[in-house]
Amino acid sequence: MSREVRVRFAPSPTGALHIGGVRTALYNYLFAKKMGGKFLLRIEDTDQTRFVPGAEEYIKESLEWLGIAPEESPWNPGDCGPYRQSERKPMYMQYALDLVEKGHAYYAFDTSEELEAMRERLTAARVVSPQYNSITRTQMKNSLTLSAEEVKARLESGDPYVIRVKIPRNEEVRLNDMIRGWVMVNTGTLDDKVLMKSDGMPTYHLANIVDDHLMGITHVIRGEEWLPSAPLHVLLYKYFGWESTMPQFAHLPLLLKPDGNGKLSKRDGDKLGFPVFPLNWTDPFSGEKASGFREQGYLADAFINFLAFLGWNPGDDRELFTLEDLVEAFSVERIGKSGTKFDIAKAKWYNEQYLRSKPTSELTGFLLADAKAEGLEVPADKAAAIVDLVKGRVTFPADLWKESKFMVSAPEKFDEGVAAKKWNADAVKLLGAYATALDTFEGTFDAVSAKSLLESTAETEGIKLGKVMQAVRLAVTGMGGGPDLMEVFAILGKEEVAKRIRFALSRLTVVA
RNA sequence: GGUCCGUUCGUCUAGGGGUUAGGACGUAUCCCUUUCACGGAUAAAACACGGGUUCGAUUCCCGUACGGACUACCA
Numbered sequence: 001m002s003r004e005v006r007v008r009f010a011p012s013p014t015g016a017l018h019i020g021g022v023r024t025a026l027y028n029y030l031f032a033k034k035m036g037g038k039f040l041l042r043i044e045d046t047d048q049t050r051f052v053p054g055a056e057e058y059i060k061e062s063l064e065w066l067g068i069a070p071e072e073s074p075w076n077p078g079d080c081g082p083y084r085q086s087e088r089k090p091m092y093m094q095y096a097l098d099l100v101e102k103g104h105a106y107y108a109f110d111t112s113e114e115l116e117a118m119r120e121r122l123t124a125a126r127v128v129s130p131q132y133n134s135i136t137r138t139q140m141k142n143s144l145t146l147s148a149e150e151v152k153a154r155l156e157s158g159d160p161y162v163i164r165v166k167i168p169r170n171e172e173v174r175l176n177d178m179i180r181g182w183v184m185v186n187t188g189t190l191d192d193k194v195l196m197k198s199d200g201m202p203t204y205h206l207a208n209i210v211d212d213h214l215m216g217i218t219h220v221i222r223g224e225e226w227l228p229s230a231p232l233h234v235l236l237y238k239y240f241g242w243e244s245t246m247p248q249f250a251h252l253p254l255l256l257k258p259d260g261n262g263k264l265s266k267r268d269g270d271k272l273g274f275p276v277f278p279l280n281w282t283d284p285f286s287g288e289k290a291s292g293f294r295e296q297g298y299l300a301d302a303f304i305n306f307l308a309f310l311g312w313n314p315g316d317d318r319e320l321f322t323l324e325d326l327v328e329a330f331s332v333e334r335i336g337k338s339g340t341k342f343d344i345a346k347a348k349w350y351n352e353q354y355l356r357s358k359p360t361s362e363l364t365g366f367l368l369a370d371a372k373a374e375g376l377e378v379p380a381d382k383a384a385a386i387v388d389l390v391k392g393r394v395t396f397p398a399d400l401w402k403e404s405k406f407m408v409s410a411p412e413k414f415d416e417g418v419a420a421k422k423w424n425a426d427a428v429k430l431l432g433a434y435a436t437a438l439d440t441f442e443g444t445f446d447a448v449s450a451k452s453l454l455e456s457t458a459e460t461e462g463i464k465l466g467k468v469m470q471a472v473r474l475a476v477t478g479m480g481g482g483p484d485l486m487e488v489f490a491i492l493g494k495e496e497v498a499k500r501i502r503f504a505l506s507r508l509t510v511v512a
Numbered sequence: 513g514g515u516c517c518g519u520u521c522g523u524c525u526a527g528g529g530g531u532u533a534g535g536a537c538g539u540a541u542c543c544c545u546u547u548c549a550c551g552g553a554u555a556a557a558a559c560a561c562g563g564g565u566u567c568g569a570u571u572c573c574c575g576u577a578c579g580g581a582c583u584a585c586c587a
Contacts, residue, residue: 261579336525
């Protein structure tokens with residue numbers, strides 16, 4: 001029997017979705033598509049105290065930007081709704097009660113003070129890890145220690161309570177992780193986790209099992225931080241009697257900070273010199289802003305490609321993969337086991353690759369928009385010529401304009417360092433002659449003719465071009481470096497070049 | 513501390529009982545270019561350590577070290 005593959009991405013709407021979450025979503029998406037299955041999204045908002053307005057919309061927009069939108073989600077429900085756990089609230093209690101009836105869970109009435117006191121007592125007694133477990137529960141207030149009458153009375157009087165799972169004292173739990181292989185844990189190290197909170201909401205542990213079961217999830221692909229609680233999840237599947245349809249687990253290696261010191265977290269914001277979020281985000285409570293990859297100028301396909309390679313590789317030397325290519329090549333077996341340090345230099349390289357491979361027509365829009373923001377209009381054909389000339393030297397779309405603004409708006413100042421070094425009598429002489437030659441030039445003014453005219457002018461003036469090229473560049477562009485000068489001349493046109501030369505001649509003086 | 517997971521160039525990684533341990537990013541140098549960049553070429557750069565097993569281990573096993581995750585009525 002083989003079921004249709006169904007995987008889910010299950011984020012909490014507690015703020016901006018961070019990049020590790022985005023990668024988890026991507027791997028889920030790739031796996032689903034590769035297997036011809038479905039990718040769905042479930043909002044895990046069982047902790048109402050951590051709800052952040054706007055977070056859900058942020059998640060939606062992020063996935064849509066990247067082209068990995070889920071096929072079923074709160075905003076596009078399938079047959080397994082609702083897709084928000086808060087809206088599924090009425091469903092969970094019956095499952096918790098089922099476990100209580102089967103003897104795999106119990107009511108607990110301990111207050112947080114009592115729990116704290118218990119931990120302190122255990123710590124004082126030098127118990128290595130103070131936890132609510134098969135031993136300590138015998139000294140706490142729960143339906144295992146209290147009489148049936150008292151439990152009933154407390155329940156009826158509305159005493160706050162939680163439902164805890166009853167973890168056996170000494171049992172081996174095995175789980176076959178798709179990435180890590182067999183993992184074995186003794187239940188003696190597990191604690192009686194809370195399943196139902198006193199506010200009537202389930203915890204993650206209960207909710208994710210119930211929901212994954214009800215939603216027909218076949219594979220759980222999530223971060224490695226969940227590995228320690230995976231044995232508990234396996235136990236719950238067993239207690240519910242859902243072993244035969246228990247999903248397969250794949251625990252992804254974590255995304256680490258560049259220095260390898262701990263996992264990349266939301267709190268890292270822009271402090272590391274790069275964004276940790278896909279999109280810009282403003283915290284609705286503090287007003288604190290964090291930048292996103294999209295707004296920094298990363299292209300969605302470049303970002304996807306980069307992210308996919310953080311922990312996965314196709315097994316050959318190929319580096320550039322479209323989303324479709326990734327789907328084709330993806331396999332869980334090729335996901336690495338060890339944590340991955342985040343390297344922004346590689347992300348930039350990917351962005352450059354994608355930017356260069358884009359047709360000019362797709363790029364001119366960026367240039368036009370940036371120019372317009374400064375109140376400058378650029379004719380379409382000129383914009384295209386400019387993009388062709390500079391796209392090989394940019395990392396971000398915004399660099400297109402930064403690299404070419406001088407072609408639209410004539411320089412008013414000249415780089416002083418270059419002027420001091422390269423502005424000399426020969427240059428002045430040549431430039432003057434070239435401007436004059438330009439006035440009477442007939443024919444097509446392109447890079448080739450601009451160059452041969454410059455060369456012939458230099459020859460008649462008896463000047464070596466190599467010695468004055470920097471000065472020529474300075475006069476026309478105001479800078480000492482940039483794209484091929486003769487191409488720039490062609491874009492500018494002979495009148496503009498002559499005009500700029502004369503302006504430079506009027507401003508720059510030769511210092512002996 | 514305990515439990516679990518991990519460890520190949522600085523980084524992402526391929527590989528796998530016998531290899532000159534391969535690629536990419538980054539770095540350096542050279543070529544191209546009358547600049548810078550692009551592009552091309554080259555170089556430096558790694559199997560954490562100690563024991564086994566074996567004719568032979570970077571690869572398999574066990575320890576050690578180091579790193580990480582988890583250890584809430586958070587997910």
